[in-house]
Amino acid sequence: MSDDEAEDADRQDGPAGDASGDATEFFVAHRNLLFTVAYEMLGSAADAEDVLQETWLRWVRVDRAEVRNERAYLVRIATRLALNRLRSVQRRREAYVGPWLPEPLLTAPDVADDAELAESVSIALMVVLETLGPTERVVFVLREVFGFGFDEIAAAVDRTPAAVRQIAHRARGHVEARRPRVTVTAGEARAALEAFRVAVETGDTQGVLAVLAPDVVLVSDGGGVKQAALRPIVGADKVARFIAGGIRKTGASVTGAATTVNGNPALVLSVDGEMDGVLAAQVADGRIVGLYFVRNPQKLTRVGEETMLSRR
Incomplete structure (x- = not known):
């Protein structure tokens, strides 16, 4: 139909x-x-x-x-x-050239106040949602985030309620196996990002290493327009070398400004005063376990003005 x-x-x-x-x-x-x-x-x-x-x-x-x-x-x-x-x-x-990351949105404080909404739109969880098939993703979002009933979802995706229930169960299991398992406060995430920002701005490689978890993963998205790693970088040493090498290569001044992206703490990184990208992080036990760096200019148009999000 x-x-x-x-x-x-x-x-x-x-x-x-x-x-x-x-x-x-x-x-x-x-x-x-x-x-x-x-x-x-x-x-x-x-x-x-x-x-x-x-x-x-x-x-x-x-x-x-x-x-x-x-x-x-x-x-x-x-x-x-x-x-x-x-x-x-x-x-x-x-x-797409290299990893694809969701488009970051500058969000209002009320998004961060809604814990469920903030988690659902976080870059970390949206990266997980990218691993679902189209119908699974739609069913998961409508059911888990917005609380729609199986009958309503069935009408939207042209499936039976019984089929939707099975899809929802499968999608939930897939996401739960991959989503962040440790819940941290916005303050804890902000503190880790602040330590990271200071270390990057001062060129303190040891400071960068100190805030990174040993198995940290960096995913960067340049879209073939800006330089970025063509595959995820895994491990604190490799991530720190990648960051330090990028700064040395540009020979420019790198600064970061704290912001709230997709309902969660993030940094807007600038090179010689010009916005270069948005960095979101996943934090556990006070250390950064995931870094998501969006440099593709086509994805940076919504970080200058707040986007209103709502579950109602």
């Missing part, structure tokens, strides 16, 4: 262009939720915005009198569009 056929089974279209003020107001009221749903599924703000635009175009044609649950129906439209786009972008990502 196509997306259009599935939607026709749930409602009847009204006259084209018959978008009322109430429809606009309802869509705007749920925009942050819809963006968050699409972003968690796609890892790209640009793709999420495209999904929202397409969702709006479909929403304004809906005869709302025929819709039983408008919020669920809006999410269903966005989910189907995001699922289609996820399948297509995965093919593009196979040809």
Whole structure:
């Protein structure tokens, strides 16, 4: 069944262009939720915005009198569009130069205050979500993050509730086996990043090593535009040498500014005063176990202005 056929089974279209003020107001009221749903599924703000635009175009044609649950129906439209786009972008990502990391978003303090939302949009967890198949990822996000029922998810992904329950169980097991096992406070993460920043700015290689866990993993994303490692770097010594070598090669002044990205502490790194990338970290027992460095300029457009995210 196509997306259009599935939607026709749930409602009847009204006259084209018959978008009322109430429809606009309802869509705007749920925009942050819809963006968050699409972003968690796609890892790209640009793709999420495209999904929202397409969702709006479909929403304004809906005869709302025929819709039983408008919020669920809006999410269903966005989910189907995001699922289609996820399948297509995965093919593009196979040809991506080097590792692909999610697009970092500068987020408001209220995102960090919502622990479940902050974890779900963290770069570390979104990297794990990239290892799921498209349908598994959509089911996991809708169920575990947004709390939708199996019947609602089944309608969104065109599966039976029983099938969705199985997919959810499989996806949850996959994620649990790979997600961070140690919960740290924002203060602990911020302290580790601050120690790392000071060591990098002062060229203190031993200081860098002191804050890195022995089995730390560095993943860098340059997108073929900026220099980055073509595969993850594993081990404190190798990571420290990679960082020190990069600084020596540029011969420039490297500085870091504390920020909040995807609801979690992060650093904006600058070279000679120009933004060079965003560094997110995964911390356990006071030391950094994962570093995610996004340098691709196309992914740095959302770190200058806050993006509003919501689970409601």
